[in-house]
Amino acid sequence: MNIFLPIAINLFLSIIILFIAINIYTIYKRRYLLWFVFALLLLPTLFLYSSIEISYFSNFSAILAYPIIIIVAELAVIMAQRNLLSSLKAEEGEEYRLLLREDIALIRAFEKLANFFIGRISMLIGIKRVEEVLDECIEKYPILTGCYIGVDEKLNAKVMETGIGEKLERNEEICEAFSYLLIKLIDLYAALVPYKEIVEDMEKAVEKIDRRIAAYFIPFVLFKIILEPFLRHAKSDELKALRLAIDIKGIYINRKGGIAYHKIYEFNEETREEKFIEFLKRMLAIFEEEEKIKRELTEIFRKLPQNIKERIYRYEFIKKLPKGILEEEKIVLMSKEKLIEELVNRQKKLEEAYERLAEAKLDKMKSSFIDIVAHEIKTPLTAIKTYIDLIRKEKLGKINKMQKEKLEKVAKNIEKLTKLIDDMLQIPSIDAKELELRKEIFDAEEIIEKIVDDVKEMAKEKKQKIKIDIEEDLTIFGDKNLIEKAIKNIVTNAIKYTPERGIISIAGINEGSYAHISIKDTGKGIAKEDLERIFEPFYSRGGGIGLGLAIAKNIVESHGGRIWAESRIGEGSTFHIILRREK
C-alpha cells in the first residue's frame, strides 16, 4: 500500500484549510486570526515533515517532532481563542458585533437605549428614581435580576449574558422585560421634557441599532415614536375616548397619553403590525383634524431611520395603512407590483405560445414520419404478398399441406399489416383535390346497412344487438368509401368496448342541409379526461393501436363535417357525426 498517497491528500486538504484561514485574515486582519493561521500553517508542515521522515530518517528521535509540532499548534489555537474571547468581552472594534449572538446583541442594544434615557433623567433629577424604576421592573420581570445601575450611572445588564444558555429562545422575553423598563423610563422623562424632543432623541438612538435585530424594535418605533406624540398632545376628551375605545390585547394607554405595549411580544410580527393598524384606525376615528394627523404621520414615517424603514416599508404593511398615509409610497409599491405581475403574465403567455409551437412542430413531424414509414413498409410488403401468393398457388413448384397452411397464415397476417399501413396512411392528410373528385351524393341507410352486415359476425360473437334507425331519404355528400370507413371504425369501436349482450344503436336524422349520424353503445363509458384525447392518433384505451377514431376524425373533418363524443362512466357512449347532405 502506498503510504505517500494519504500523506499527499492530507497535505492538499491542510493547504486548503490554511488558504481559507489566510483569506479570512486578509478581510479581518485581527490578531486572533493570525494565531489561527499560524496553527494551521503547522498542519501542512507536519505532512511535509512526515514524507521526509519516512524517506530519510525513520527512527524514534524523528518521531518526537510530531507531538512537539502538535503541541505548538495547540498552543497557537489556545492563544487565538483567548485573544478572541478577551476581544469579545472587551467589545473591541465594531466588527465583533457581527459575531455576537442575536440574544446578546439584543441585550446590549436595549441596554444602550435604556442608558440613553437614564443619562438624561439622572442629569435632571438624579439616579435614585431610576433605581426605583429598575427595582420595580426586576420584580415584574425576573429575567432582569442582577441588572444594576453602576457608579457611572449606567444600567449594567452583563449578568443577563452569562445567564443565557446556548439556545436562542429567550429573545421575546428579553424584549418584553426591557420594553417595560423603557416605557417606564420614557414616562419619567416625558414628565420633565416635551415629548417632541424625546421623539427626536429616540429616533437618534434607534438609528444606532444593528439591522440584524432592528425587527425587535419595531413595536417601540410604531407606538412610542409614531403614535405617542399624538396621544401626548391630545385633548383630554379625545384621550379619554381613545382610552375607552382601545380594548386591544397587549396595548394600554395611561392618563398622560403614554402607550404601554410590552405584552405585544407575545404575538408574532404580523399580528403586532395588525394591532398597530387597528390602534391607528381607532385613533383616527376619534381624533379631530384627521387629515392633519395623516399628513403628520406620513412625515414621521418618512423621517424614520433607515434600519427601521427597511423593516417597516414592506408592501403588506404600507398597503394596510389607512388611506391618506404614505400614499406616494403606496403608489410606487403598487406600480412595482403591477409591473411584476404584468411581466409574470407575459412570461406565462410566451411559455404557452412556445409550448403550442413545439406541439405543432411535433405533430407535423409525427405525421410526416408516419407517412414515410408507412410508404416504405408498404412497397416491400406488396412484393412479399405477391411472392407468397405465387408460392401458395404452386406457381413456383409444389408445396405440401402443412407448408400451404402456414403460408395461408402468413398471407393473412400480411393482409392485416397492409390494412394497418393503409389506416396509418389515412391519418396524415387526405388530398383535398382528389377528394373533391370522388365526392358524390349517396344514401346513408345503404352504407350503414353494409357496415352492419360487415360487423355482424363480430357483434354476434359478443351476443350484441345492433339497432338501425335511419330517416328515409337521408343522404350524405362525400367520398362513399371514406365515409363508410369512418362510420365503420366507430361502429367497430363501439362493439369492441361494449360488453356481451350490449346494444349498439345507429341513428341517422336529417338536420336541414346536414345529416346527423349517431352511434350509441351501452359500454362502460369513457372518462372525461379520455374523452378529450380519444381522437388523437395512437391514443388507445386498451386493445387496438388507437388509429380508428383518429382516421374517422380525419375523414369527417376533411369533408367539412364535425365529429364528437359524449359519454359518462357506466352509461355508455354516443358518437356524433355531422356531414353535408348535398353539394
Place this chain on the structure above:
Amino acid sequence: MFRVILLILTLASLILPILSYRYFLQLMKLVKIRRSSILVTGTLILLIGYIFFLMPWIFVGDEIIEIRIFSYYIIMFGLLILVYGIIKIYMDWRGVIK
C-alpha cells in the same frame, strides 16, 4: 528513554485540546457559530488519528506501517470534515461581512 519522552509529550498534546475545548465553550456563549459542532467533530477525528499514529511507538517502541497508513486515513477523514466546516463558516461570515 525516548519512549518516556514521547509518552509525556503525547499526554501534554492530549491535555491541551481539553483546555482549548473549555475556551471554545466560553466562546460559544458569546459567538454564534452555526457549524461549530462540525469543527469539534473534525478536530476530534484528527486527534484520534494522531493517537493511532503514535500508539505503536509508545507501546511497541517501533513502527507498524499498517497502523501508520490507517492513521493517515483517519486524519484524512478529519481534515475532510474540517474543510467542509471551514468552507461553510467562511461562506456565512462572508455574507455577514458584505
